[in-house]
Amino acid sequence: MHHSQEFSSSSMRSVAPWLDGDANDRLSLGTTVSCIVERELDVHEHLFLEGERQTHVYLVLSGLIGIYKLLADGRRQISTFAYPGDMIGLDCTDTHVDSGEALSGSRVRCIPVNAIEKLIMNEPGFGQTLLRIAANELADTRERMLSLGRQSATEKLATFLVKVARRNAGIGLDRDTVHIPMKRCEIADFLGLTIETVSRNFTRLKLAGVIRLKSNSQVELVDFERLEAIAKGDMPAHLN
Amino acid sequence: MHHSQEFSSSSMRSVAPWLDGDANDRLSLGTTVSCIVERELDVHEHLFLEGERQTHVYLVLSGLIGIYKLLADGRRQISTFAYPGDMIGLDCTDTHVDSGEALSGSRVRCIPVNAIEKLIMNEPGFGQTLLRIAANELADTRERMLSLGRQSATEKLATFLVKVARRNAGIGLDRDTVHIPMKRCEIADFLGLTIETVSRNFTRLKLAGVIRLKSNSQVELVDFERLEAIAKGDMPAHLN
DNA sequence: CGTTCTCTTGAGATCCCTCAACACCTGTGG
DNA sequence: CCACAGGTGTTGAGGGATCTCAAGAGAACG
Numbered sequence: 001m002h003h004s005q006e007f008s009s010s011s012m013r014s015v016a017p018w019l020d021g022d023a024n025d026r027l028s029l030g031t032t033v034s035c036i037v038e039r040e041l042d043v044h045e046h047l048f049l050e051g052e053r054q055t056h057v058y059l060v061l062s063g064l065i066g067i068y069k070l071l072a073d074g075r076r077q078i079s080t081f082a083y084p085g086d087m088i089g090l091d092c093t094d095t096h097v098d099s100g101e102a103l104s105g106s107r108v109r110c111i112p113v114n115a116i117e118k119l120i121m122n123e124p125g126f127g128q129t130l131l132r133i134a135a136n137e138l139a140d141t142r143e144r145m146l147s148l149g150r151q152s153a154t155e156k157l158a159t160f161l162v163k164v165a166r167r168n169a170g171i172g173l174d175r176d177t178v179h180i181p182m183k184r185c186e187i188a189d190f191l192g193l194t195i196e197t198v199s200r201n202f203t204r205l206k207l208a209g210v211i212r213l214k215s216n217s218q219v220e221l222v223d224f225e226r227l228e229a230i231a232k233g234d235m236p237a238h239l240n
Numbered sequence: 241m242h243h244s245q246e247f248s249s250s251s252m253r254s255v256a257p258w259l260d261g262d263a264n265d266r267l268s269l270g271t272t273v274s275c276i277v278e279r280e281l282d283v284h285e286h287l288f289l290e291g292e293r294q295t296h297v298y299l300v301l302s303g304l305i306g307i308y309k310l311l312a313d314g315r316r317q318i319s320t321f322a323y324p325g326d327m328i329g330l331d332c333t334d335t336h337v338d339s340g341e342a343l344s345g346s347r348v349r350c351i352p353v354n355a356i357e358k359l360i361m362n363e364p365g366f367g368q369t370l371l372r373i374a375a376n377e378l379a380d381t382r383e384r385m386l387s388l389g390r391q392s393a394t395e396k397l398a399t400f401l402v403k404v405a406r407r408n409a410g411i412g413l414d415r416d417t418v419h420i421p422m423k424r425c426e427i428a429d430f431l432g433l434t435i436e437t438v439s440r441n442f443t444r445l446k447l448a449g450v451i452r453l454k455s456n457s458q459v460e461l462v463d464f465e466r467l468e469a470i471a472k473g474d475m476p477a478h479l480n
Numbered sequence: 481c482g483t484t485c486t487c488t489t490g491a492g493a494t495c496c497c498t499c500a501a502c503a504c505c506t507g508t509g510g
Numbered sequence: 511c512c513a514c515a516g517g518t519g520t521t522g523a524g525g526g527a528t529c530t531c532a533a534g535a536g537a538a539c540g
Contacts, residue, residue, distance in 0.1 A: 093375050
Protein backbone atom coordinates (compact mmCIF):
# COMPACT_ATOMS: atom_id res chain seq x y z
CA MET A 1 0.00 0.00 0.00
CA HIS A 2 1.64 3.18 -1.00
CA HIS A 3 1.57 6.61 0.52
CA SER A 4 -1.33 8.22 -1.31
CA GLN A 5 -0.34 11.88 -1.13
CA GLU A 6 -3.83 13.27 -1.12
CA PHE A 7 -3.78 17.02 -1.62
CA SER A 8 -5.24 18.94 1.27
CA SER A 9 -5.71 22.64 1.79
CA SER A 10 -3.52 22.55 4.83
CA SER A 11 -0.62 21.20 2.78
CA MET A 12 2.55 23.05 3.63
CA ARG A 13 3.45 23.42 0.00
CA SER A 14 1.21 24.74 -2.65
CA VAL A 15 1.82 25.93 -6.14
CA ALA A 16 -1.56 27.53 -5.94
CA PRO A 17 -1.73 29.31 -2.59
CA TRP A 18 -4.64 31.45 -3.67
CA LEU A 19 -6.72 28.31 -3.96
CA ASP A 20 -6.01 27.23 -0.42
CA GLY A 21 -8.71 26.78 2.10
CA ASP A 22 -11.69 28.39 0.54
CA ALA A 23 -11.07 27.71 -3.11
CA ASN A 24 -14.70 27.14 -3.98
CA ASP A 25 -15.88 30.21 -2.16
CA ARG A 26 -13.44 32.51 -3.79
CA LEU A 27 -14.17 31.13 -7.21
CA SER A 28 -17.91 31.43 -6.80
CA LEU A 29 -17.20 34.92 -5.58
CA GLY A 30 -15.86 35.61 -9.05
CA THR A 31 -18.61 33.84 -10.95
CA THR A 32 -22.21 33.46 -9.99
CA VAL A 33 -22.26 29.96 -11.38
CA SER A 34 -20.14 27.62 -9.30
CA CYS A 35 -19.66 25.05 -12.05
CA ILE A 36 -16.61 23.54 -10.46
CA VAL A 37 -16.63 19.80 -10.62
CA GLU A 38 -14.22 17.10 -9.62
CA ARG A 39 -13.20 14.37 -11.97
CA GLU A 40 -11.91 10.90 -11.37
CA LEU A 41 -9.34 9.51 -13.81
CA ASP A 42 -8.19 5.93 -14.33
CA VAL A 43 -4.60 5.15 -15.23
CA HIS A 44 -3.87 6.17 -18.81
CA GLU A 45 -7.05 8.14 -19.07
CA HIS A 46 -6.55 11.51 -20.68
CA LEU A 47 -7.50 14.80 -19.10
CA PHE A 48 -7.04 16.65 -22.39
CA LEU A 49 -5.33 16.19 -25.76
CA GLU A 50 -3.03 18.45 -27.71
CA GLY A 51 -5.04 20.52 -30.15
CA GLU A 52 -8.28 20.39 -28.17
CA ARG A 53 -9.87 23.64 -27.15
CA GLN A 54 -8.95 24.45 -23.57
CA THR A 55 -12.08 24.63 -21.48
CA HIS A 56 -10.73 24.14 -17.99
CA VAL A 57 -7.85 24.66 -15.68
CA TYR A 58 -7.15 21.75 -13.37
CA LEU A 59 -6.03 21.36 -9.81
CA VAL A 60 -4.60 17.92 -9.10
CA LEU A 61 -6.09 16.51 -5.90
CA SER A 62 -4.51 13.06 -5.95
CA GLY A 63 -2.54 10.82 -8.25
CA LEU A 64 -0.16 11.99 -10.94
CA ILE A 65 -0.72 13.65 -14.30
CA GLY A 66 1.88 13.64 -17.07
CA ILE A 67 1.96 16.56 -19.49
CA TYR A 68 3.54 15.56 -22.78
CA LYS A 69 4.01 16.23 -26.46
CA LEU A 70 4.38 13.68 -29.24
CA LEU A 71 6.30 13.52 -32.48
CA ALA A 72 4.47 12.10 -35.51
CA ASP A 73 6.05 8.67 -35.07
CA GLY A 74 5.15 8.40 -31.41
CA ARG A 75 8.32 9.58 -29.72
CA ARG A 76 7.19 11.26 -26.53
CA GLN A 77 8.60 14.01 -24.35
CA ILE A 78 7.01 14.48 -20.96
CA SER A 79 7.47 18.14 -20.11
CA THR A 80 6.27 17.94 -16.54
CA PHE A 81 4.68 15.77 -13.90
CA ALA A 82 1.77 17.37 -12.09
CA TYR A 83 1.57 16.26 -8.45
CA PRO A 84 -1.29 16.79 -6.02
CA GLY A 85 -1.49 20.53 -5.35
CA ASP A 86 -0.21 21.47 -8.79
CA MET A 87 -2.26 23.45 -11.27
CA ILE A 88 -2.43 22.46 -14.92
CA GLY A 89 -3.14 24.79 -17.80
CA LEU A 90 -2.84 28.13 -16.03
CA ASP A 91 -0.95 29.37 -19.04
CA CYS A 92 -4.23 29.73 -20.87
CA THR A 93 -3.88 29.56 -24.61
CA ASP A 94 -7.12 28.73 -26.35
CA THR A 95 -6.07 25.33 -27.52
CA HIS A 96 -3.97 22.83 -25.59
CA VAL A 97 -0.38 22.70 -26.82
CA ASP A 98 0.23 19.38 -25.10
CA SER A 99 -1.66 16.40 -23.75
CA GLY A 100 -2.38 15.48 -20.15
CA GLU A 101 -2.66 11.86 -19.08
CA ALA A 102 -3.22 10.26 -15.70
CA LEU A 103 -0.16 8.17 -14.88
CA SER A 104 -2.01 6.59 -11.99
CA GLY A 105 -5.55 6.76 -10.74
CA SER A 106 -6.10 10.47 -10.10
CA ARG A 107 -8.61 13.03 -9.01
CA VAL A 108 -8.68 16.59 -10.29
CA ARG A 109 -10.79 19.65 -9.68
CA CYS A 110 -11.93 21.24 -12.94
CA ILE A 111 -12.18 25.01 -13.05
CA PRO A 112 -13.70 26.60 -16.15
CA VAL A 113 -11.36 29.05 -17.85
CA ASN A 114 -13.93 31.82 -17.80
CA ALA A 115 -14.00 31.55 -14.02
CA ILE A 116 -10.27 32.20 -14.08
CA GLU A 117 -10.72 35.11 -16.44
CA LYS A 118 -13.32 36.64 -14.17
CA LEU A 119 -11.04 36.17 -11.20
CA ILE A 120 -8.29 38.01 -13.04
CA MET A 121 -10.67 40.88 -13.64
CA ASN A 122 -12.18 41.08 -10.18
CA GLU A 123 -9.61 39.86 -7.73
CA PRO A 124 -6.78 42.32 -7.42
CA GLY A 125 -3.44 40.56 -7.21
CA PHE A 126 -4.78 37.38 -8.73
CA GLY A 127 -3.28 38.13 -12.11
CA GLN A 128 0.08 38.75 -10.51
CA THR A 129 -0.08 35.47 -8.68
CA LEU A 130 -0.67 33.80 -12.02
CA LEU A 131 2.27 35.67 -13.49
CA ARG A 132 4.48 34.53 -10.66
CA ILE A 133 3.39 30.95 -11.17
CA ALA A 134 4.06 31.21 -14.89
CA ALA A 135 7.48 32.73 -14.21
CA ASN A 136 8.39 29.89 -11.87
CA GLU A 137 7.22 27.34 -14.37
CA LEU A 138 9.30 29.00 -17.06
CA ALA A 139 12.38 28.98 -14.83
CA ASP A 140 11.83 25.33 -14.09
CA THR A 141 11.37 24.51 -17.75
CA ARG A 142 14.64 26.19 -18.66
CA GLU A 143 16.47 24.14 -16.10
CA ARG A 144 14.94 21.08 -17.72
CA MET A 145 16.23 22.24 -21.09
CA LEU A 146 19.76 22.42 -19.72
CA SER A 147 19.34 18.89 -18.44
CA LEU A 148 17.85 17.55 -21.67
CA GLY A 149 20.38 19.19 -23.93
CA ARG A 150 23.60 18.99 -22.00
CA GLN A 151 23.58 16.31 -19.32
CA SER A 152 24.61 12.67 -19.50
CA ALA A 153 22.15 9.92 -18.65
CA THR A 154 23.55 9.52 -15.14
CA GLU A 155 23.44 13.25 -14.53
CA LYS A 156 19.88 13.45 -15.78
CA LEU A 157 18.74 10.70 -13.46
CA ALA A 158 20.59 12.23 -10.51
CA THR A 159 19.03 15.60 -11.28
CA PHE A 160 15.62 13.97 -11.37
CA LEU A 161 16.10 12.23 -8.04
CA VAL A 162 17.41 15.40 -6.40
CA LYS A 163 14.38 17.28 -7.60
CA VAL A 164 11.98 14.68 -6.20
CA ALA A 165 13.90 14.70 -2.92
CA ARG A 166 13.70 18.48 -2.69
CA ARG A 167 9.99 18.33 -3.34
CA ASN A 168 9.68 15.81 -0.52
CA ALA A 169 11.58 18.04 1.87
CA GLY A 170 9.36 20.95 0.85
CA ILE A 171 6.15 19.18 1.82
CA GLY A 172 7.51 17.89 5.11
CA LEU A 173 8.37 14.35 4.04
CA ASP A 174 11.72 12.68 4.55
CA ARG A 175 14.05 14.03 1.89
CA ASP A 176 16.05 10.85 1.53
CA THR A 177 13.21 8.35 1.26
CA VAL A 178 11.68 9.06 -2.07
CA HIS A 179 8.64 7.43 -3.57
CA ILE A 180 8.69 7.40 -7.35
CA PRO A 181 5.09 7.23 -8.51
CA MET A 182 5.95 6.86 -12.19
CA LYS A 183 7.17 3.91 -14.21
CA ARG A 184 10.61 3.63 -15.81
CA CYS A 185 9.05 4.32 -19.17
CA GLU A 186 7.71 7.63 -17.96
CA ILE A 187 10.98 8.62 -16.35
CA ALA A 188 12.63 7.83 -19.68
CA ASP A 189 10.22 10.03 -21.61
CA PHE A 190 10.77 12.77 -19.05
CA LEU A 191 14.57 12.64 -19.30
CA GLY A 192 14.85 12.03 -23.02
CA LEU A 193 16.25 8.52 -22.62
CA THR A 194 15.14 4.92 -23.14
CA ILE A 195 13.81 2.70 -20.36
CA GLU A 196 16.91 0.52 -20.65
CA THR A 197 19.24 3.45 -20.11
CA VAL A 198 17.19 4.62 -17.14
CA SER A 199 17.31 1.16 -15.64
CA ARG A 200 21.06 0.81 -16.22
CA ASN A 201 21.68 4.12 -14.53
CA PHE A 202 19.55 3.22 -11.55
CA THR A 203 21.75 0.20 -11.01
CA ARG A 204 24.82 2.31 -11.69
CA LEU A 205 23.90 4.73 -8.91
CA LYS A 206 23.05 1.77 -6.74
CA LEU A 207 26.42 0.08 -7.33
CA ALA A 208 28.15 3.40 -6.63
CA GLY A 209 26.47 3.38 -3.23
CA VAL A 210 24.59 6.61 -3.85
CA ILE A 211 21.10 5.15 -3.70
CA ARG A 212 19.40 1.99 -2.54
CA LEU A 213 16.38 0.46 -4.27
CA LYS A 214 13.91 -0.78 -1.70
CA SER A 215 11.48 -1.56 -4.49
CA ASN A 216 10.95 -0.30 -8.01
CA SER A 217 9.15 2.75 -6.75
CA GLN A 218 10.89 3.24 -3.44
CA VAL A 219 14.36 4.75 -3.47
CA GLU A 220 16.56 5.57 -0.54
CA LEU A 221 19.12 8.30 -1.07
CA VAL A 222 22.13 6.99 0.83
CA ASP A 223 24.48 9.83 -0.12
CA PHE A 224 22.51 12.92 -1.03
CA GLU A 225 25.62 15.13 -1.25
CA ARG A 226 27.17 12.91 -3.86
CA LEU A 227 23.91 12.62 -5.76
CA GLU A 228 23.82 16.40 -5.93
CA ALA A 229 27.43 16.51 -7.08
CA ILE A 230 26.66 14.07 -9.86
CA ALA A 231 23.58 16.09 -10.82
CA LYS A 232 25.63 19.27 -11.03
CA GLY A 233 28.18 17.53 -13.23
CA ASP A 234 30.93 18.06 -10.67
CA MET A 235 31.61 14.37 -10.66
CA PRO A 236 33.55 12.94 -13.62
CA ALA A 237 31.49 10.22 -15.27
CA HIS A 238 33.93 7.36 -14.70
CA LEU A 239 33.92 7.92 -10.93
CA ASN A 240 30.21 7.41 -10.57
CA MET B 241 26.75 44.34 -45.46
CA HIS B 242 23.99 42.38 -43.91
CA HIS B 243 20.37 43.15 -43.44
CA SER B 244 20.41 44.84 -40.04
CA GLN B 245 16.90 44.05 -38.84
CA GLU B 246 16.46 47.17 -36.80
CA PHE B 247 13.35 46.98 -34.68
CA SER B 248 10.86 49.69 -35.46
CA SER B 249 7.51 50.45 -33.93
CA SER B 250 5.80 49.89 -37.24
CA SER B 251 7.09 46.34 -37.40
CA MET B 252 4.36 43.95 -38.48
CA ARG B 253 5.26 41.48 -35.84
CA SER B 254 5.72 42.27 -32.25
CA VAL B 255 5.95 40.14 -29.19
CA ALA B 256 5.19 43.27 -27.24
CA PRO B 257 2.30 45.01 -29.01
CA TRP B 258 1.54 47.16 -26.00
CA LEU B 259 4.94 48.76 -26.41
CA ASP B 260 4.30 49.75 -29.99
CA GLY B 261 4.36 53.31 -31.09
CA ASP B 262 4.22 55.25 -27.91
CA ALA B 263 6.13 52.95 -25.63
CA ASN B 264 7.86 55.73 -23.75
CA ASP B 265 4.68 57.70 -23.29
CA ARG B 266 2.73 54.80 -21.92
CA LEU B 267 5.51 53.82 -19.59
CA SER B 268 5.95 57.33 -18.24
CA LEU B 269 2.20 57.33 -17.85
CA GLY B 270 2.67 54.52 -15.38
CA THR B 271 5.66 56.02 -13.61
CA THR B 272 6.40 59.66 -13.09
CA VAL B 273 10.07 59.05 -13.58
CA SER B 274 10.86 58.11 -17.14
CA CYS B 275 14.11 56.36 -16.34
CA ILE B 276 14.10 54.36 -19.52
CA VAL B 277 17.49 54.26 -21.11
CA GLU B 278 18.91 52.54 -24.12
CA ARG B 279 22.06 50.51 -23.95
CA GLU B 280 24.60 49.57 -26.56
CA LEU B 281 26.24 46.16 -26.31
CA ASP B 282 29.35 44.83 -28.03
CA VAL B 283 29.60 41.24 -29.12
CA HIS B 284 29.97 38.94 -26.12
CA GLU B 285 29.04 41.68 -23.71
CA HIS B 286 26.59 40.55 -21.08
CA LEU B 287 23.26 42.16 -20.41
CA PHE B 288 22.85 40.26 -17.14
CA LEU B 289 24.21 37.20 -15.38
CA GLU B 290 22.49 34.28 -13.72
CA GLY B 291 22.10 35.00 -10.02
CA GLU B 292 22.15 38.78 -10.35
CA ARG B 293 19.23 40.71 -9.02
CA GLN B 294 16.84 41.56 -11.83
CA THR B 295 16.55 45.30 -12.13
CA HIS B 296 15.27 45.72 -15.66
CA VAL B 297 13.22 44.22 -18.39
CA TYR B 298 14.70 44.63 -21.85
CA LEU B 299 13.34 45.28 -25.29
CA VAL B 300 15.78 44.27 -28.01
CA LEU B 301 16.08 47.05 -30.59
CA SER B 302 18.79 45.58 -32.80
CA GLY B 303 21.25 42.72 -32.80
CA LEU B 304 20.75 39.39 -31.11
CA ILE B 305 20.77 38.36 -27.46
CA GLY B 306 21.32 34.78 -26.33
CA ILE B 307 19.70 33.63 -23.09
CA TYR B 308 21.54 30.68 -21.60
CA LYS B 309 22.34 28.59 -18.58
CA LEU B 310 25.62 26.93 -17.70
CA LEU B 311 26.64 23.72 -15.99
CA ALA B 312 29.51 23.94 -13.51
CA ASP B 313 32.02 22.67 -16.07
CA GLY B 314 31.00 25.16 -18.75
CA ARG B 315 28.54 23.15 -20.79
CA ARG B 316 26.02 25.65 -22.09
CA GLN B 317 22.39 25.47 -23.09
CA ILE B 318 20.96 28.45 -24.92
CA SER B 319 17.29 28.49 -24.08
CA THR B 320 16.28 31.20 -26.51
CA PHE B 321 17.49 33.80 -28.97
CA ALA B 322 16.01 37.25 -28.47
CA TYR B 323 15.57 39.09 -31.78
CA PRO B 324 14.75 42.75 -32.29
CA GLY B 325 11.24 43.29 -31.00
CA ASP B 326 11.52 40.58 -28.38
CA MET B 327 11.23 41.29 -24.68
CA ILE B 328 13.62 39.73 -22.19
CA GLY B 329 12.88 39.07 -18.55
CA LEU B 330 9.14 39.67 -18.52
CA ASP B 331 8.84 36.63 -16.35
CA CYS B 332 10.02 38.70 -13.40
CA THR B 333 11.58 36.64 -10.68
CA ASP B 334 13.76 38.72 -8.39
CA THR B 335 17.02 37.19 -9.47
CA HIS B 336 17.97 36.19 -12.99
CA VAL B 337 17.76 32.44 -13.52
CA ASP B 338 19.86 32.63 -16.66
CA SER B 339 22.40 34.88 -18.36
CA GLY B 340 21.90 37.17 -21.34
CA GLU B 341 24.74 37.85 -23.74
CA ALA B 342 24.92 39.88 -26.93
CA LEU B 343 25.73 37.49 -29.79
CA SER B 344 26.39 40.45 -32.06
CA GLY B 345 26.54 44.19 -31.54
CA SER B 346 23.15 45.01 -30.10
CA ARG B 347 20.99 47.77 -28.75
CA VAL B 348 18.37 47.30 -26.06
CA ARG B 349 15.91 49.51 -24.27
CA CYS B 350 16.07 49.05 -20.51
CA ILE B 351 12.84 49.28 -18.56
CA PRO B 352 13.01 49.22 -14.75
CA VAL B 353 11.00 46.41 -13.25
CA ASN B 354 9.13 48.75 -10.96
CA ALA B 355 7.83 50.54 -14.04
CA ILE B 356 6.44 47.21 -15.20
CA GLU B 357 4.93 46.59 -11.79
CA LYS B 358 3.24 49.96 -11.83
CA LEU B 359 1.94 49.29 -15.30
CA ILE B 360 0.42 46.05 -14.09
CA MET B 361 -1.32 47.94 -11.31
CA ASN B 362 -2.57 50.87 -13.34
CA GLU B 363 -3.08 49.71 -16.90
CA PRO B 364 -6.04 47.39 -17.13
CA GLY B 365 -5.33 44.50 -19.47
CA PHE B 366 -1.58 44.94 -19.20
CA GLY B 367 -1.21 42.06 -16.79
CA GLN B 368 -3.17 39.83 -19.11
CA THR B 369 -0.96 40.76 -22.02
CA LEU B 370 1.99 39.71 -19.93
CA LEU B 371 0.27 36.47 -19.10
CA ARG B 372 -0.37 35.79 -22.75
CA ILE B 373 3.26 36.47 -23.56
CA ALA B 374 4.38 34.15 -20.76
CA ALA B 375 1.97 31.47 -21.98
CA ASN B 376 3.34 31.69 -25.51
CA GLU B 377 6.88 31.52 -24.24
CA LEU B 378 6.02 28.47 -22.19
CA ALA B 379 4.43 26.78 -25.19
CA ASP B 380 7.50 27.54 -27.26
CA THR B 381 9.80 26.23 -24.56
CA ARG B 382 7.92 22.96 -24.38
CA GLU B 383 8.29 22.46 -28.09
CA ARG B 384 12.01 23.02 -27.62
CA MET B 385 12.04 20.34 -24.93
CA LEU B 386 10.52 17.85 -27.35
CA SER B 387 13.24 18.74 -29.84
CA LEU B 388 16.07 18.55 -27.29
CA GLY B 389 14.94 15.30 -25.77
CA ARG B 390 13.62 13.33 -28.69
CA GLN B 391 14.90 14.54 -32.05
CA SER B 392 17.98 13.46 -33.99
CA ALA B 393 20.62 16.00 -34.95
CA THR B 394 19.23 16.39 -38.47
CA GLU B 395 15.71 16.82 -37.18
CA LYS B 396 16.85 19.40 -34.66
CA LEU B 397 18.59 21.45 -37.31
CA ALA B 398 15.63 21.19 -39.67
CA THR B 399 13.31 22.28 -36.86
CA PHE B 400 15.56 25.23 -36.17
CA LEU B 401 15.63 26.33 -39.81
CA VAL B 402 11.88 25.97 -40.15
CA LYS B 403 11.40 28.14 -37.11
CA VAL B 404 13.66 30.86 -38.45
CA ALA B 405 11.88 30.70 -41.81
CA ARG B 406 8.47 31.01 -40.14
CA ARG B 407 9.71 34.00 -38.20
CA ASN B 408 10.87 35.56 -41.47
CA ALA B 409 7.50 35.01 -43.07
CA GLY B 410 5.85 36.55 -40.02
CA ILE B 411 7.74 39.83 -40.32
CA GLY B 412 7.24 40.11 -44.06
CA LEU B 413 10.61 38.81 -45.23
CA ASP B 414 11.10 36.04 -47.74
CA ARG B 415 10.49 32.79 -45.96
CA ASP B 416 12.98 30.80 -47.98
CA THR B 417 15.96 33.14 -47.78
CA VAL B 418 17.05 32.96 -44.20
CA HIS B 419 19.78 34.93 -42.57
CA ILE B 420 21.33 33.14 -39.62
CA PRO B 421 22.78 35.80 -37.34
CA MET B 422 24.39 33.33 -34.96
CA LYS B 423 27.54 31.26 -35.22
CA ARG B 424 27.65 27.47 -35.48
CA CYS B 425 28.78 27.33 -31.89
CA GLU B 426 25.66 29.10 -30.76
CA ILE B 427 23.38 26.96 -32.89
CA ALA B 428 25.06 23.94 -31.30
CA ASP B 429 24.45 25.23 -27.78
CA PHE B 430 20.86 25.97 -28.74
CA LEU B 431 20.21 22.49 -30.14
CA GLY B 432 22.20 20.49 -27.59
CA LEU B 433 24.81 19.36 -30.13
CA THR B 434 28.47 20.07 -30.95
CA ILE B 435 29.60 22.49 -33.64
CA GLU B 436 30.92 19.60 -35.70
CA THR B 437 27.58 17.83 -35.68
CA VAL B 438 25.81 21.03 -36.63
CA SER B 439 28.23 21.55 -39.48
CA ARG B 440 27.91 17.98 -40.69
CA ASN B 441 24.16 18.25 -40.73
CA PHE B 442 24.23 21.51 -42.65
CA THR B 443 26.17 19.74 -45.36
CA ARG B 444 23.90 16.75 -45.07
CA LEU B 445 20.83 18.88 -45.77
CA LYS B 446 22.77 20.60 -48.52
CA LEU B 447 23.73 17.31 -50.19
CA ALA B 448 20.12 16.16 -49.89
CA GLY B 449 19.13 19.22 -51.92
CA VAL B 450 16.96 20.64 -49.15
CA ILE B 451 18.99 23.79 -48.54
CA ARG B 452 21.71 25.78 -50.26
CA LEU B 453 24.45 27.63 -48.39
CA LYS B 454 25.09 30.99 -50.01
CA SER B 455 27.47 31.83 -47.18
CA ASN B 456 27.91 30.71 -43.60
CA SER B 457 25.10 32.95 -42.46
CA GLN B 458 22.91 32.94 -45.54
CA VAL B 459 20.82 29.86 -46.20
CA GLU B 460 18.37 29.28 -49.01
CA LEU B 461 15.59 26.81 -48.34
CA VAL B 462 15.30 25.00 -51.65
CA ASP B 463 12.64 22.53 -50.54
CA PHE B 464 10.72 23.90 -47.59
CA GLU B 465 8.16 21.07 -47.64
CA ARG B 466 10.83 18.46 -47.25
CA LEU B 467 12.59 20.46 -44.57
CA GLU B 468 9.33 20.52 -42.64
CA ALA B 469 8.88 16.79 -43.15
CA ILE B 470 12.35 16.15 -41.78
CA ALA B 471 11.66 18.46 -38.84
CA LYS B 472 8.46 16.60 -38.02
CA GLY B 473 10.30 13.30 -38.12
CA ASP B 474 8.15 12.04 -40.99
CA MET B 475 11.26 11.39 -42.99
CA PRO B 476 13.30 8.29 -42.05
CA ALA B 477 16.84 9.36 -41.23
CA HIS B 478 18.55 7.36 -43.97
CA LEU B 479 16.53 9.08 -46.68
CA ASN B 480 17.72 12.53 -45.75
C1' DC C 481 0.24 -20.92 -10.18
C1' DG C 482 0.00 -19.13 -14.58
C1' DT C 483 -0.50 -14.67 -17.02
C1' DT C 484 0.78 -10.22 -17.78
C1' DC C 485 3.24 -6.24 -17.05
C1' DT C 486 7.44 -4.17 -15.71
C1' DC C 487 12.18 -4.03 -14.91
C1' DT C 488 16.87 -5.63 -15.63
C1' DT C 489 20.71 -7.27 -18.14
C1' DG C 490 23.40 -8.49 -22.23
C1' DA C 491 25.27 -8.01 -27.06
C1' DG C 492 25.67 -5.51 -31.01
C1' DA C 493 24.68 -1.36 -33.81
C1' DT C 494 24.36 3.49 -34.32
C1' DC C 495 24.64 8.18 -33.59
C1' DC C 496 27.04 11.69 -31.84
C1' DC C 497 31.24 13.33 -29.59
C1' DT C 498 36.29 14.01 -29.35
C1' DC C 499 40.42 15.06 -31.30
C1' DA C 500 42.88 16.62 -35.15
C1' DA C 501 43.84 18.55 -39.55
C1' DC C 502 42.66 21.46 -43.02
C1' DA C 503 40.03 25.14 -45.59
C1' DC C 504 38.06 29.61 -45.72
C1' DC C 505 37.53 34.44 -44.76
C1' DT C 506 38.96 38.87 -43.23
C1' DG C 507 41.87 42.27 -41.77
C1' DT C 508 46.67 43.81 -41.11
C1' DG C 509 51.04 45.00 -42.28
C1' DG C 510 55.08 44.40 -44.95
C1' DC D 511 50.06 42.48 -54.01
C1' DC D 512 51.23 38.96 -51.06
C1' DA D 513 52.14 36.87 -46.50
C1' DC D 514 50.39 35.98 -42.28
C1' DA D 515 47.47 35.51 -38.28
C1' DG D 516 43.20 34.68 -35.92
C1' DG D 517 38.70 33.47 -36.00
C1' DT D 518 35.39 30.37 -37.93
C1' DG D 519 33.65 26.42 -40.47
C1' DT D 520 34.35 21.81 -42.59
C1' DT D 521 35.84 17.19 -42.86
C1' DG D 522 37.92 12.79 -41.33
C1' DA D 523 39.04 8.95 -38.09
C1' DG D 524 38.23 6.77 -33.97
C1' DG D 525 35.92 6.13 -29.59
C1' DG D 526 32.21 6.14 -26.43
C1' DA D 527 27.53 6.80 -24.77
C1' DT D 528 23.15 5.60 -25.74
C1' DC D 529 19.86 2.99 -28.52
C1' DT D 530 17.96 -1.33 -30.42
C1' DC D 531 16.87 -5.88 -30.12
C1' DA D 532 16.35 -9.85 -27.38
C1' DA D 533 16.12 -12.74 -23.40
C1' DG D 534 15.30 -13.48 -18.76
C1' DA D 535 14.00 -12.12 -13.91
C1' DG D 536 10.61 -10.05 -10.66
C1' DA D 537 6.40 -8.30 -9.17
C1' DA D 538 1.25 -7.91 -9.34
C1' DC D 539 -3.08 -10.09 -9.88
C1' DG D 540 -6.58 -13.05 -10.63
